[in-house]
Amino acid sequence: MRYTLRCVLLFVIAFAGCRSKKNIITVPSAAPIDSAQEKAVKSFETNETFADFATEFLELKYGIKPDEYLFISPRKQKMYWIKNNQLVKTFTISTAEKGIGNEWGSEKTPYGLHMVKMKIGDGVPLYGRFVGRRFTGKIATIYTDTSRSPTDDVLTRILWLEGLEPGVNKGRKVDSFKRHIYIHGTSEEGRLGRPASHGCIRMKNDEIMELYDHIKEGTIVYIHHK
Numbered sequence: 001m002r003y004t005l006r007c008v009l010l011f012v013i014a015f016a017g018c019r020s021k022k023n024i025i026t027v028p029s030a031a032p033i034d035s036a037q038e039k040a041v042k043s044f045e046t047n048e049t050f051a052d053f054a055t056e057f058l059e060l061k062y063g064i065k066p067d068e069y070l071f072i073s074p075r076k077q078k079m080y081w082i083k084n085n086q087l088v089k090t091f092t093i094s095t096a097e098k099g100i101g102n103e104w105g106s107e108k109t110p111y112g113l114h115m116v117k118m119k120i121g122d123g124v125p126l127y128g129r130f131v132g133r134r135f136t137g138k139i140a141t142i143y144t145d146t147s148r149s150p151t152d153d154v155l156t157r158i159l160w161l162e163g164l165e166p167g168v169n170k171g172r173k174v175d176s177f178k179r180h181i182y183i184h185g186t187s188e189e190g191r192l193g194r195p196a197s198h199g200c201i202r203m204k205n206d207e208i209m210e211l212y213d214h215i216k217e218g219t220i221v222y223i224h225h226k
Contacts, residue, residue, distance in 0.1 A: 050080060051087045058222060062113055069220035070183075072201060074100055074109060077193050079183075079201065081211065091211070094186065094202040097195045100225055102163075102174040107198045110176045111225040112169045116217050117162035117177055127185070127205055130154040140187045142205070149187040152198050156185030156205040157212040161221055183221070184208060 054071045058064055068083040074095045081088040101108035120133050129140045133154075140153050161183065163169025163176035170176070185205035188196060192204060201223075203211070 049087065051082045051085050054080065054082060054222075055085050058220070064220070066220045068215075069222065070215070072221065072223040074111075074195070074224060075226055077195070079203070081215075091203055091207050092193045094188070094192050094194060094196040095223075096197050096199050098198075099195070100223075102169050102176070104173040104175075104179060109197070109199055109201065109223060110163060110169045110174070110179070110181055111223045113164045114161040114169065114176060114181075114221040114223065115164060116159045116183075116215060116219045116221060118160040119158070119212060119215075119217055120160065121157035121212065124156060126209060127155055127187075130158065130184075133158060133160075143188050143190050145190045147188070147190065151187075153187040154182065154184045154200075155187060157208045159183040159208075159212065159215065159221075183211075 054069075055065060058066065058069070068081075071080040071082060072078075072093070072095070073080070077093055077095065079091045079093045081091070095109040096107060098107045099109075100111050102110040102112070121128075121130075121135070124130075124135045125139065127139045127142060129136050129138045131154075140155050141149070143149060159182060161176050161181045163174070168174060179199065181200055183201045183203060185208045186192070186197075186202035188202070189204055192202060196202065
């Protein structure tokens, strides 16, 4: 009897051992990195131009592929002028000191898809000062250091932007055009390259004059959200 019980017990233990082995999950080791593939990825990242990236971005996000447009990066405080998928020029700018946002009265730079609705400033001299989008006949003082101007000057040329995304930057309390969001020259040229405006996009005066002569009304302007 004892012999029989012992045999049964050994059989149960052996059977349990087999079951436990079957339940073991083996995780395969990671496959080694293909050096050729890694080189190809790095080559792609190196050879892809910013114009390639920006053009594809607009096509994927909005289904558009404009021949000419302006791409604004608040994080980099840069504006990229792209034409026929080629980077024409990069400008150092200033977006809003209070950050990025589309709300009325926020004094923030709006994000999203825009276009140049109106061009204002034909014939106005370099550093000419506007009030209410009208040339005052006065030439502004330009600060090339980090000094602040006592007034929020709009100088030389104005590209007045209109939002193209209802509920984002068009209509109700988020309307970029009604918020008077411009690309314009500034008296605080020494503060370009950092957020400094009250919502508009500031540029050097000779550069906004150059851009104004080439950019048409209706040109797409994209402002990134960060």
